[in-house]
Amino acid sequence: MLASARETVGEVKPTDLDETDVILIDVREPHEVALGSIAGAEKIPRGLLESEVAHLSRTDPIVTFCAVGERSLLAAVTLQSMGFSNVRSLAGGFMAWQADGRPWEIPSSLSVQSVARYSRHIALPEVGLSGQQKLLDARVAIVGAGGLGSPAALYLAAAGVGTIGIFDADRVDISNLQRQVLHGTDRIDLPKVESAERTITNLNPDVTVEAHRVNIVAANAVELLNGFDIIIDGADNFPTRYLINDVSQHLGIPVVHGSIFRFEGQVAVFDPQDGPCYRCLFPNPPPPELAPNCQEAGVLGVLPGVIGCLQATEAIKLILGIGTPLRGRLLTYDALSQETFQLRIAKDPDCRSCGSEPPAIVDYDETCLVR
DSSP states (O other): OHHHHHHHHOEEOGGGOOGGGSEEEEOSOHHHHTTOBOTTOEEOOGGGHHHHOTTSOTTSOEEEEOSSSSHHHHHHHHHHHTTOOSEEEETTHHHHHHHTTOOOBOOSSSOHHHHHHTHHHHTSTTTHHHHHHHHHHOEEEEEOSSTTHHHHHHHHHHHTOSEEEEEOOOBOOGGGGGTOTTOOGGGTTSBHHHHHHHHHHHHOTTOEEEEEOSOOOTTTHHHHHTTOSEEEEOOSSHHHHHHHHHHHHHHTOOEEEEEEEBTEEEEEEEOTTSSOOHHHHOSSOOOGGGSOOHHHHOBOTTHHHHHHHHHHHHHHHHHHTOSOOOBTEEEEEETTTTEEEEEEOOOOTTOTTTSSSOOOOOOOOTTSOOO
């Protein structure tokens, strides 16, 4: 097949090519391109070629290239079949170009090490180099370094979210270790934010951790959460959840909500710019006897891992602007049956948090009604 392609389209050696007189098309995958390419070349992966060359004239002189000159031959044949009449392939590909000492560039602000770290992201057309840079530029606040905050923090850090704020006043307890995977036995009695910072930094030194050993309360919430792009709600009590919701409305920052109970969990995105808020879904918290905490009711250790990972997924989707975030939808998960269910959430025009009047930032009691 390659021999036939060579006869059909022909090849040009690096020494015989004047890159200023032709349109160069790099048909490699984004993670390959990120490590270097010929200056000025268009970057169009072979699999997207047919849909990405409409702007070119069928008579333009075109030279395709890949790593070693094989995929580019097949790409050139594809272009010929589309009516392009002046197409050749670069013999030996980009490796031959480099070996010949011809000029090339790294078309990315990422270091070679970072490109290698995020190569599986960069290979996704929906992410690519630009998307990875968005992740590195993003700032995500995680309220709670416990069961939900642990997996969310780990996967956001692994994904390369550049700044992660961690807010938690507690210390690591041995009872946490059944589910709070940011911490370990050697961290018992250490502040959770300090333990989280150690784990995240070891996982990905590209990430800046802003560790705050505080509880989020009315007196500090706006100041501490201002400047973040997204808030991950990993709180374990209703007053904090309602406060986070009010701060979200005040600052215009979306909240990725998560909660767990025994074997069940739920996830939703509450975006002040688009859709309902937490209080639209739950105007008032349930009575305490119907919503005991984890210490009282117990929780399957793996459950917060599932829900926290879903929260991280939603945050990444929001940062990249891809997919369909859970705006206006509540996703519930039952670990025992492995069933999920989605509930549509309508915006309440009379909501006390996202209605016509901006919410006051106050501390709530257990009824979450006091202003």
